[in-house]
Amino acid sequence: MNNMRKFQLLFTLLFCVTTITHATPLLAKKSGQQRTYLYNENNQMTHSIPSSGIMTVYTYDMNGNVVSQQGAIAVSDNQFIEDVNGDGKADSILYYAKEGAWYVSLSTGTQFKPYSKWLAGHGIGSQQQFIADVNGDGKSDAIVHFYEAGEWYVSLSNGSSFEGYSLWKTGFGSPMYRPFIADVTGDGRADCILFNKEKGNWSVAQSDGKSFGQQSSWLEGHGLGSHNQFVEDVNGDGKADSIVYFGESGTWYVSLAYGTNFGAYSQWIEGHGTGSHKQLLRDVNGDKKADSVVYFSETGTWYTSISDGARFGNYSKWVDGHGVSSTSQLLGDVNGDGKLDSLVYFALKGSWYVSKSTGRYFEAYSKWIGLD
Ligand SMILES: [Ca+2]
Ligand SMILES: [Ca+2]
Numbered sequence: 001m002n003n004m005r006k007f008q009l010l011f012t013l014l015f016c017v018t019t020i021t022h023a024t025p026l027l028a029k030k031s032g033q034q035r036t037y038l039y040n041e042n043n044q045m046t047h048s049i050p051s052s053g054i055m056t057v058y059t060y061d062m063n064g065n066v067v068s069q070q071g072a073i074a075v076s077d078n079q080f081i082e083d084v085n086g087d088g089k090a091d092s093i094l095y096y097a098k099e100g101a102w103y104v105s106l107s108t109g110t111q112f113k114p115y116s117k118w119l120a121g122h123g124i125g126s127q128q129q130f131i132a133d134v135n136g137d138g139k140s141d142a143i144v145h146f147y148e149a150g151e152w153y154v155s156l157s158n159g160s161s162f163e164g165y166s167l168w169k170t171g172f173g174s175p176m177y178r179p180f181i182a183d184v185t186g187d188g189r190a191d192c193i194l195f196n197k198e199k200g201n202w203s204v205a206q207s208d209g210k211s212f213g214q215q216s217s218w219l220e221g222h223g224l225g226s227h228n229q230f231v232e233d234v235n236g237d238g239k240a241d242s243i244v245y246f247g248e249s250g251t252w253y254v255s256l257a258y259g260t261n262f263g264a265y266s267q268w269i270e271g272h273g274t275g276s277h278k279q280l281l282r283d284v285n286g287d288k289k290a291d292s293v294v295y296f297s298e299t300g301t302w303y304t305s306i307s308d309g310a311r312f313g314n315y316s317k318w319v320d321g322h323g324v325s326s327t328s329q330l331l332g333d334v335n336g337d338g339k340l341d342s343l344v345y346f347a348l349k350g351s352w353y354v355s356k357s358t359g360r361y362f363e364a365y366s367k368w369i370g371l372d
């Protein structure tokens, strides 16, 4: 090694030490290998992946010049794909439990913009978080639920941030109940719903846009022993229905919403999803009726069964190789064409891959934000 080369190396090492101390490079190239540093909210940097924090990636050349910069967020505790600014395109929302922090990455229709913090201190210690429009202004809001006290706190979206939260209901919940947020009355405002796992009972507290009102029983004995439950509108009347899934047989039972109660349930399909790792229920073909979609993790295969309003039709494969080893899988309409697209999230890289719906299958995926 000649002296010039030695000098260059020393300079590079000094540069790295200096910049690490000043917490700027979050990913530096060393001997051709990328090294990840994470930059958290307190301007501290670590080598390891922390439980939460903003990650920005810088790539340097041997002279210490930044050659590229890329923003991402790593290791969130919950993820959502919903429209929070009311432009018809679903956005990416990440929730960090420790800080009760909510980060939003708006969809442009072809990619997600860099994340920004919309609220902190909302939901610390909560067991469930939701993104749904509870006041009917077209912008989805951030809701958290505490099992023990049965408390529901709402933070409304104003289109560019989540506003200070307020208590919308108390005494409605328990560890025995699975909570949901969905518009079961069809007035455009999402209501809160509890499913009692031990009895198969469903209770609803309606939103009036400012609070959730008195709860009432909507149905008993629907879904006892089921492996998954949903509250989505499967017949397109604007009222979200209650649906349960039994894993061994891949059987889906639907109970339609009638404004003040759920009706008698009936079987809509069987043999759909047996052995699947995730079941989803959203409208993927744009006819306003939620369809049943199942995901198999080993192969990243998604099968869809379209609702005709009275039953789920024969399932077919919509995409292969989408989401193998992903952390979570979601459906959301990120390009605003009315057909919900399939998204997968890789927590350690903070990356989202989108496979858009054509209405008959999911297209080849592409990355919308995050590290490769
Ligand atoms: Ca709203
Ligand atoms: Ca319905």
Ligand SMILES: [Ca+2]
Residues within 6 Å of the ligand: 282, 283, 284, 285, 286, 287, 288, 289, 290, 291, 306, 307
């Ligand atoms: Ca549909």
Ligand SMILES: [Ca+2]
Residues within 6 Å of the ligand: 332, 333, 334, 335, 336, 337, 338, 339, 340, 341, 356, 357
């Ligand atoms: Ca779409």
